[in-house]
Amino acid sequence: MNGGWAEALPWTIVVPMVGAVLTPVVAARRPRWAGAWAWAVLLAASLLASGLVYRLATDGPFAYDVGGWAQPYGIELRFDHFSAWVLPLLLLFVVIVPFSWRYLDHVMPDERRPAFYALLLLNAGGMIGFCVTGDFFNLFVFTEVVSLSSYALVAVGGRGLAAFAALKYLFIGAVSSLLMLFATAQLFALTGSLNMADVAGRLAEVGGGPAVMVAFAAYAVSFMVKTAMFPVHVWLPDAHAIAPSPVSAVLSGMVVKIGIVGMLRVYQVFFAADVLELGAFNQTLVWLGAISIVMGAFFAIFQDDIKLMLAYSTISNIGYIVLGLGLASPYAVIGASVHVFNHALIKATLFLAAGAIIHQTGLRTLSDLRGIARRMPQTSAAMAVGAVSIVGLPPTAGFVCKWYIALGAFESGQAPFGFALVFGALFIFVYYVRMLNAFYFQEPVHDVVLEAEEAPWSMRAPVVVLATLCLVLGVLGGIPLAFVEPAVLDLLPFWGN
Amino acid sequence: MLLFGLDLDYVLVIVLFCVGLYMLVSKSNLLKKLLGLNVMETAVFAFIVTSGMIEGGDPPILVAGTAAPYASPIPQAMVLTGIVVAVSVTAVALALIVQIHAHFGTIEVDELKELP
Amino acid sequence: MDVVDARPILAPFVSFLCAGLVFAFGRSIFWRRFFTFLAAFIKMGLVFSMLPGTLRGVVYVYEFVEFTPGIGIGFRADAYGMFFALVSSTLWLFTTIYAIGYMQGDRDRVRFFGFFALCVSTTVGVAFAENLLTFFLFYETLTICTYPLVVHAETREALRAGRIYLTYTLIGGGFALIGAVMVSATAGTLTLAQPGILTDDVGVVTLAIIFVCLTIGFGVKAGIMPLHGWLPIAMVAPTPVSALLHAVAVVKVGAFGVTRVIYNVFGAELLGELGFTVPLGLLAGFTIVASSTIALTQDHLKRRLAYSTISQLSYILLGAALLTPLAATAAIVHVANQAFAKITMFFVVGAIARTTGKKYVSEIDGIAARMPISMAAFTIAALSFVGVPLTAGFITKWYLALGALQADAWWFVLVLIVSALLNAGYFFPIVHRAYFRPAKEPWPPFEEGRRFETAKTLLFPIVICAAYVLLLGVTAEVPGMPFSIAQVAVESFFAGGGVAP
Secondary structure, three states, X not given: OOOHHHHHHHHHHHHHHHHHHHHHHHXXXXXXXXXXXXXXXXXXXXXXXXXXXXXXXXXXXXXXEHHHOOOOOOOEEEEXXXXXXXXXXXXXXXXXXXXXXXXXXXXXXXXXXXXXXXHHHHHHHHHHHHHHEOEHHHXXXXXXXXXXXXXXXXXXXXXXXHHHHHHHHHHHHHHHHHHHHHHHHHHHHHHOOOEHHHHHHHHHHXXXXXXXXXXXXXXXXXXXXXXXXXXXXXXXXXXXXXXXXXXXXXXXXXXXXXXXXXXXXXXXXXXXXXXOOOHHHHHHHHHHHHHHHXXXXXXXXXXXXXXXXXXXXXXXXXXXXXXXXXXXXXXXXXXXXXXXXXXXXXXXXXXXXXHXXXXXXXOXXXXXXXXXXXXXHHHHHHHHHHHHHHHOOOOOHHHHHHHHHHHHHHHOOOHHHHHHHHHHHHHHHHHHHHHHHHHHHOOOOOHHXXXXXXXXXXXXXXXXHHHHHHHHHHHOOXXXXXXXXXXXXXXXXXXXX | OEEOOEEHHHHHHHHHHHHHHHHHHHOOEHHHHHHHHHHHHHHHHHHHHHHOOOOOXXXXXXXXXXXXXXOOHHHHHHHXXXXXXXXXXXXXXXXXXXXXXXXXXXXXXXXXXXXX | OEEEOOHHHHHHHHHHHHHHHHHHHOOOHHHXXXXXXXXXXXXXXXXXXXXXXXXXXXXXXXXXXXXXXXXXXXXXXXXXXXXHHHHHHHHHHHHHHHHHHHOXXXXXXXXXXXXXXXXXXXXXXXXXEOEHHHHHHXXXXXXXXXXXXXXXXXXXXXXXXXXXXXXXXXXXHHHHHHHHHHHHHHHOOOEOOOOOOOOHHHOHHHHHHHHHHHHHHHHHHHOOOOOOOHHHHHHHOOHHHHHHHHHHHHHHHHHHHHXXXXXHHHXXXXXXXXXXXXXXXXXXXXXXXXXXXXXXXXXXXXXXXXXXXXXXXXXXXXXXXXXXXXXXXXXXXXXXXXXXXXXXXXXXXXXXXXXXXXXXXXXOOOHHHHOHHHHHHHHHHHHHHHOOOOXXXXXXXXXXXXXHHHOXXXXXXXXXXXXXXXXXXXHHHHHHHHHHOOOOOOOOOOOOOOOOOOOHHHHHHHHHHHHHHHXXXXXXXXXOOHHHHHHHHHHHHOOOOOXXX
């Protein structure tokens, strides 16, 4: 089982983690070196990840036993199609980190930079670990690594308000982590194993029953909280809006997706065991997803602060993904899985572009930022592309996933949700039209806007690259869809209602 | 021991969890909320340890004097790791509370909400 | 006969590229015009080069990318698509010339010409779409690209118009998306290459929902009542925008879409059985008469033209809804006829506004003395709309009437006659005032050094388009003219059968 590219699997986790620990050392003399160090580490990790994905694409899923301990006694790392999310995740980090080099100038004093980048690396490492682990308790540990670093990242840039938002996030997140720990313990009590594949087998022997249902429900609620689904989404808006923009991009784009990936992992185990009737659960997901879509869009419309609007928009998009998962038909689930990535890309574009504007002008609200497009044309264009993408209009990245999920809705006979999907997003376009009108077609009201200059290259380049990717993936959207298809089709025979 | 058809140990765990949850939700002081969280965490640890309990089990160490059935070491490992995680969460939370206090001068949620 | 060829994809993409170049280098007038004209000529060249093949029955196909069997992006230049592409690429050339003259000294011309180029690229993309997904992709992109043109003036009115425009078109787009997704779910394919891909296996209710969704979706842009509200309001845009978009690109894309739905998604045979086109036809008939009646009351020239456009578009929709070969031919030909005639009118109205500043019917008494050539062109176009022989409009009306009789729809002939009278009712007063009433105040004289009544860049397109209206009327049956292309297209629509008696 070990050997070849499988050896790289633990390194992908170790590299960012060790990098995180070494950051204060590296940056001891010059705190600003922390940024470059973090970038180098993440580049190295993404190289490793691309090797892993290549191996996956050519040979199929593979596994690695940590410490050489055989299954089911040891901790197994497993790389399957859902783990491939690791590569785009790292690549997004690689684009976001350069943005932060200049951005942090106005957010925090230089001495705090090593702490910031160390936390960022920990976050990345935790997410990677989450996606490649094959052990339930390991999953819990990595969830905690991700969560803790996220709480800290929200607070590191600010003072009182940021700390308060972070604390709210912490309390809710900690409860959900406890639920996950409980669920893990419950599974262990029922089956005597913590290895995912093994548990699946043993669950089949144990059969269904209230105890199994409780474990599943605990996992489900825990991941629902992590992914900010209605009705447990309340921690998200403040946390994502107050955090520094690169952190918002990471949180909205990637950390909330942890819940989705976790859900998929749990599905893999419970469905393979085929011991539960999940029809009602799926239907609940569908309803909650639909409500999230509409509610997120609805609240977004009324925000004046750009970042708060983007945060609510995240809730809305998570609704899409959850809706797709709940519909349980091939197209819907494929669309939902790929939207995990597409949304991360689009949200990163939007948050970074907004961040660039905030950095250059110090203003955050729509009414203040009128007319900014004349002074910052490229950033505003990127924002426009992001706006069109997030609504899901062609020819951008958001469109094909929406198509797939809508197709899944009609295929599985839940046509009204298809309607909710299509029109729910159009709703949010109201805000974006206001935003684009304000940026492009209205006269500036603040001197700051009149004199603003385009963001420096290290901030502009990532924004432009991301926006271009949004357009490119609109046309080439089929590639990730085709990639995920085998994994979803494996999963689905057990899924249905 | 059975109480209402449920094992007393598990009932106590559930009660402890609910007490902690109540503290977390209803208290206004941030430190008290944190304590509630810790109580909840303790409840889950108690659950893990309890579920791993084997009547008459021996410590899982291969020396003379111990024999099957051995108590499984895994729940103990889980609880230890869980405690470490709980301590980290508490540490981060305390750091945040200190920062809130430094900035706002209060750690009562009621007062914090009043602030503009 | 299908031939694999890169031209159907090159045509839209080359002009996409040029649009990008306009954005990048457009600050310099020279490069802006260079790239715009380059795009126009290349596109016309590519499209026209496929014409001989089309007349022989060749269809040019190019599959771009396939996401999954049945869903992908593909391009297909069949006769109907060619027809539409020919009309729009030709008219784009003339509108560009006109726009250069009209927008002299205006602001933000880089943005204007850049999005102008993008709009026409997407229109050709729609024309050559092989399947509903590609169609929808370009359709929605067209909406996005037209928005900056509609709000170009950046006044509160313009922004309001833009908002209303977006609301209508995006909601319509939502319906179209749902319809397309439902087609994909029921038929398993989205291709527009067949005379119908749906069958009645799925039940009348599902088919009805699909039909309604798609019709609403594409009907918004086609201005069928009651979805027409955006059109008159969008007249706040600069006249070249109104001319191209609302006489040619946006509205024709909607009509094109509805026709594709009728003949390539459902198919004439299926719709004949289901009878869905009857309410559509009635709605179109109502739109024709009601819109013309409203036009009678409009004093603002562009608004009068807007309501006339709405009315004329419903000719196309009604012709398509009749489900007979003759009516379908007439509907397709009317795409060209109406486009050229209406654009002539818009050009003239814009020229009048630029030269004399007059925008209302009541203000243009006696203007024929000042702008004889323009008014002559306008008169030709007006005659065409009324359906006087020797003009393009006559051909359309004649064949529509024949097609209506073929489908036993006597009432439609009545509608045609009534609408001809109404057209006369709102166009002839303009002509009459221009020629036979004395001017209320002296017109500004010719500008210094100008031989002609207005800028050549404005006049030239006016003359050419008016001349073409006459040409279409006189030489309609000549092979190579639009009529023959339309016939090839209709053959493919009714290949599987049809309702022709």
